[in-house]
Structures are given as structure tokens and as C-alpha cells.
Amino acid sequence: MESLWPQIERLLPTVAKPARYIGGEQGAQYPRHGPGTVAWLLLYPDTYEIGLPNQGLQILYEILNERPDALAERSYAPWVDMEAAMRAAGVPLFSVEQHLPARAFDVLAFNLSAELVYTNLVNLLDLARVPIHAADRGPEDPLVVAGGHCVFNPEPLADFVDAFVLGDGEEAVGEVNAVLGSWLREDPALRRRDRLRLDLAALEGVYVPALYVPRYEGGRLVATEPVSSDVPAVVAKRTITDLAEWPYPSRPLVPLTEVVHDRLNVEVFRGCTRGCRFCQAGMITRPVRERPAAQVRELVRRGLEWSGHDEVTLTSLSTADFSGIEETVRDIMDDPDNGGGVSVSLPSLRVDAFTVATAAQIQKARRTGLTFAPEGGTWRMRQVINKLITEEDLYSAVDAAFSQGWRRVKLYFLIGLPTERDEDVLGIAELGARCVEIGRRYNRSVTVTASVGGFVPKPHTPFQWFGQDTVAELTRKVGLLRERARATKGLTIRWHEPAASAAEGLASRGDRRMGAVIERVWRAGGTFQEWSERFDLGLWEEALEAEGLSLTEVVHRERAEDEALPWDHISAGLHRDFLWADWRDALDSVAVEDCRWTPCYDCGACTGLGLEHVVASAVAPAGGSQGTGQDLAAGGRIPVRLVSSRTS
């Protein structure tokens, strides 16, 4: 198929940030298309600069291109100016490597990391000139698949996507490739898409929505059932047991233009056992699987040499919990092969003075800002959400930060949490004011920013039954907080648009009827809804009304224990009764400990998979898993048997 580049290059002088569309990254691959090779177009349904660093997409890109029977190129959502230019010039969606039209590919595979991009997915299918509805696709149309955290409630996209891959994609992607490869070898005249669907549904972790039917009674979902006994009643996620077998990305993409996270990323573990009840990522990625420290060091060394970056982020849901984090960081900084002057950043710092000391070690220059996430404004609130950071923890961390030269501290909070009272919201201003006061002892010009997001309950978490706060209620709480914070010079409150939280709630917990809503919003021009300048709640409200649905029903209503949830036929490994018990505990302000270092409370993730947490070191870190209420000051005895993944 012909490259579209000659047409595309004529459009580029007229659009903003044309480098988004040229590809050419270091690490980009230019595979040969031909029979016997399944061609994948990996799509991230947001702008290039947001999508390029996505590690899941880069991992699959390498794995597929290493296979002799597969190839992969990439595409991202063109910004509205480019989309308009493409539509006017008749240019379809294209890959950034060889600028081939999307229809030159056998599979369009979407990475879904945020719910508000759903209208972009539909738009990209349309730009690709693929029928947007799965039911309208024929034997010549590409297969549309999706993966990523959002697909743990696939129902809102069930109309548009042929198959969802749940959980880790490293192994599953090869199996999907094999099924598709044999289907493509058949005579096109005899190929049947319903056969393909059945073959895909037979793969572990693959959910084919066309083979499941939702049943409603009185306007409410009562069950989602398979159409035949050939397909499983519940589809469970895939989990790779040993991260060490998948040292990817090994040649990370280095873009020619500025993107978010413009540095080397090395994943140090997957999963999290802290049990923060609001956190979907922590729940659906269990159990913990650490990468051996030696492999982390090797990936950092090779990655820096390959990319020319001078900064590396060690990624995970809670990197300070990586066993042996201090030694690993020190080794990276001391390694002469890393060229000296490499800076290491740890996302999601634990809130304690001990962690600040580590941060001080690695941020010798540029001590501008440190970020902590207490999430709740009062101790009671933090017990409800199971984020057990005491005020002493926070104040000693902030004291350590300011005393060691940092000038800005940023604190993350959620509002609209279950059982929240106004005093919990106002507690945020009080914590912030106290932090400013601590900072003033060291420097007059310190600033503290409290960043406040409206809580959106997510599937497969203990809060999945909770009735989300309305836009009016969130707005009122933000107002209260701003009013109280006004008295404190040096304290700034930033907040996320409450209306966007409402739309996110729709896409997060809606059932299959949400497909028609998404389609209406898209038809009304509602793309890039996660961009505040493009977001429009009015479009969503109109679409809901036209479909006979409401925000009250889908978003703000608390669910009962026996109510069918749209994702009941999808399993992240967690027992429903564990989640329900944890939800009741939350309402009683009862916390649970980090199960890496305490006995198992049988959430289902390990036992169901026949796995245990895989940690690189069998000794709990000094200080234990801070913020989980444990007293493991010396590091220590571990009551569960641990599988040490590799000697390192």
C-alpha cells in the first residue's frame, strides 16, 4: 500500500505542532508488510505527546515486531486542526512510521488508559474508514481490539470493539496474533467473522462482547450472559508471573519532539498491595511482581546509553516500596557507565522523612518541588480510604523537605469520598496551612499547593458501589475549601473540573447502553473530552437524555449488594465478597494492612492465579510499608512465604 506522506506533508505547514505526525523516533521500526505477517496498528486515542511515552504500547510494539509472523506500527489521535485538514483533503488515519493508511493493517489495537478518551476511539475508527460498530464490520475490515486499565469495564465500548484483552498483554498478544494469522490465511470469500469471534473468545483473558448479552428489567441491568455454553460465563484477566522474562521496552522510543515524561522509564514492579480503596490500578494489577534489581540496573544502563537521556524514572504504583530501592538508586547514580550526572526520579513518594532523605540524595541540584499524596484531609477520612498516613508522618516529611532546601510542596487530595463530611474537606486547608507554617521556619517564600480531584468510583474496587458526588456537591466543597484556604498566604488550592468527574463516572461505571451515549457525544463533535478546553458536560447530558438515561441513575446512585454490575462477567481476580466486606469496613473506618508483609486476607488475586507476591528481597524495608499502619521499624519478620524472583 502507498505511503500517504506526499498528501500529509502538504497539510503540515497549516497545523500546530506538525512534529506530532512525522514519526522518525529513535527505535521506530519500518517493517515490511506482506502475506503471512499480521499487521497491527497500535493506537493511543489521545495526542502524540500524551500517547508516545505509554509503556504498555511500547512493550507490545517491540514484542510484535520481534515476531516473524507479526509487525506493528503506531498512530495517535490527530489534534482537531489536523483532523479537519485530513477530512478536507480526504486523508485517512495513518501510521506515523511509514504513513500507511489504517486500513493497510489487519488489527487496530487501542490502549485505553483513561475513560474520557472513549469518543476519540470512535473518531479514530471513523477517520480510519472502518465501520464504527463492530456489528457492521465484514471479512475485509480490520479487527478492532482494546486493552489497558479501562477495559475492566468494557461495556461502554462493547458496540465498537471486537475483542478486549484483560490484564497483562505480553503473552496474550501472541495468542491473538496466531488466531488472526490463521483466519487471514483462509480464502477471503469463505472467511467468517463469527468464527473469528469464537476462536478469540476461546483465548484466556479475551472478552468478545458480541458473545454476551446484557439483560435489563425495569430499565436496570440484571445480568450479562454468554450467548452459548461455548464461551465462559466469566472472563478472567491475564497475569504474567515473572517480569524478568519480559525486559521491555529494551529500545524505548525517543521522540523527535517534546512529549510528557520526556525521559527514560524503567518499570520496577507491577501490582500493589497497599490496598488504597479508591485506587483501581492497585486492585486490578495484583499481585505484586517485582523485577530483579540486577535487571533494573541493566535496563537503566542500556536505556540511557541507547536514548541519550540523562534522567530515568523508576515506575510502578509505589516505587518507594520496591525492596532494595535505596541500593538500586545508589547503584544507578554511582555507575560510571551511566555517564555521571544521571538523575533518578521516583514517582509516588511515600510520605515520611526517610523517603525525603532518599529524594535528597538523588535530587542534588534542582530542588524545586516535592509531591506527596495524603489523599484525605483528616485521619478519619484516610482510614476510610485505607491510606493510613498520620499527621506526624506528613509533617515530618514536609519538615524534612523544607529543611533540606525544597521551596515548594505539592499535596494531592481527593474530595467526594465515601462518608465525607465538610470537616474532612476543610481538613485539607488545615493540613496545608500547617505545612506552610512548617516551611516558614526555613524560608519565607515557601509555597504549598493542594491539588484536589473529584473522586470517581471505579469498577473492581471496594468503592464500586458508592454513589459519586454530584457536580453541585463537588463544586460546593471546592468553594468551602477555597474560602477556608484564602486566610493562608502561601497555600494555593488547585482543583479538577467537577463536571469532568461526572462524565468520567459515566464512562467508568456505565453499562452497554453507554455506547449510544458515547456515539451521540462524538457525533456532536465531542472529541478530546479529557482536555478542559474541549470538554463539554452539556453534550453528555443531552446524549443521556436522548437515550433515556441520567447522571443520577448511572453516576450518583449508590448500588445495593445484590445489584448486577456491568462488569460482573469480568474478573480481575478479586472476590466480590472480599470487595463488599472491604466496602463495609471502609464505612466503619476499619483499615487493612499491606498484605505483602502480613497474613493474606484472601482478596482472591493470588489464590485464584496460584501465585504469590514476587519480591526481589525477602526482607521488609526499614519502616515497613509506611502508611499502612504497620510497625516494622527494624524491617523484619515476614509471616508469609515469599517467592524470591531471582537472586540479584
Place this chain on the structure above:
Amino acid sequence: MDSAPLRVRFRFSKLGKVRFTSHRDVARMWERALRRSRLQVALSQGFSPHPLLSFGLALPTGCESLGEYLDARLEPASLDPPEVPRLAGVLTELLPMGITVQAAGLVDMAEGSLQQEVASCDWELEVLGVTGEELEERIGRLLDAPSLLVQRQRKGRMTQDDVRPAILSLAPVDARGPAHDEHHIGHIRATLATHPRGLRPGDLLSALGTGLVLGRACRTHQWIERGGARFEPLPLSDATTEPAVVHAEGRAS
């Protein structure tokens, strides 16, 4: 003074797809490539040290070039002066497709910066929306005018400047033919001054009147003027690949 950093000047082209990256993007490409080369770039003093790299005049995003420059202060420990010319090949390997390092050479520390020294640039521009004949007429009128007021945006405000003094030479390129006239594509060659304020190809088009769209644009040379003579900041040696060849490669990418 063995330990004093060396000032190494690189000359490079920017052709093909990579022309859509910005000046800042190109700066970052060089920083990464230099780190990968293991050459040690000297750092500035101070609280937040940064590598001592000095880029010449910004090339507008979307324009190509056969003569871009970068001055780098390199630690002598990582570099033997006779090895400097070889760096062109080393760095081309480490830079993205479309960026070709044509030459590398030592420059006297006492010389002014590229920004100060470069006085003018040569451009080859493709102009859409006009026949060759009409373009010739417009150029003639422009050159006859004693002054040319153009509205330009400067720091977010519209200002009016006389750009006539910055147009040192301007001529149509004889690429006329039925095809060009039919598609209304003209070509011009211009030499534009850089001081006191540089004139960009887009500004030149505005000065040529309405209805013109800039097509491909290529900066072919940058010139330093001293004692009535003009010369390039780093000339291409005879051994260097001919620009025309590089050009074709870049376009093919």
C-alpha cells in the same frame, strides 16, 4: 591551559520529514546525541548547571536548511583536537534521519557568538498561488520601493516595521514553464539580513503582497561579514558530501 574547554563548531543540514521539528526540538536532539557520543560538554557554573551549547539563528519550523550551526564547549579530556573533523561522521550516526553533520571544526574562543556574527542568510523559497510572470513583477515593485511597512507580531503585540533594508537581494529563479504557470508555483532566491531584526521567509511573502502561500523553504547559506568580505561560519570542505546528494536523501526519508 590544557584544561580549558574547546570550542567546536558543527555545521549540519536539516532536510525531509525532520524539517517539521522546532528549533528547540533540534537542540534536544543534539543534547542527546552528544551524551551518546560520550564527548563531555562543559557545564555552566551556578546553582543549576547546563551544558554549554550555543545554537545559531533559529530556523522556522517547517523550513529546511543546508547550513545550520552549533557551537559546543567540549572538555578536552574527551577529545583530541586533530580528531575534531571526524566528529561529523560520528554525530551524524547518532542524530535522526534528515540531520546530517557536514563539518566540524575548532573555533577561536575570542570570536563572537553565531547569533552576533551571522549577518545574513540565503534562502530558496517556493511560492504558491502566483505565476512566474506575476511573481517577477511583484519582486520588481518591491525592490523599487524605498520602504516597506509590514505588520508583524512581536511579543504578542502587532508592530509595524520597515523591512526593506533587510532585503539584501531578491530574484526570481528561472523555473518557469507551463507546469509551473499552470499550478501557480514560483521560486525565488533571497538574501535576508539578520540584524537588527531578522526577516523570516513568511515576512518576506507578506511584503510581496496578498494571496501568496509559502511552499518549501530552504536556508542555503548563512554569512558572516568582516572587512567587506563575507564567508560561512564553517565552510564545507571538498571532501564533504555534496549538498545536492544530501538533499535527495533527506527528501527520500
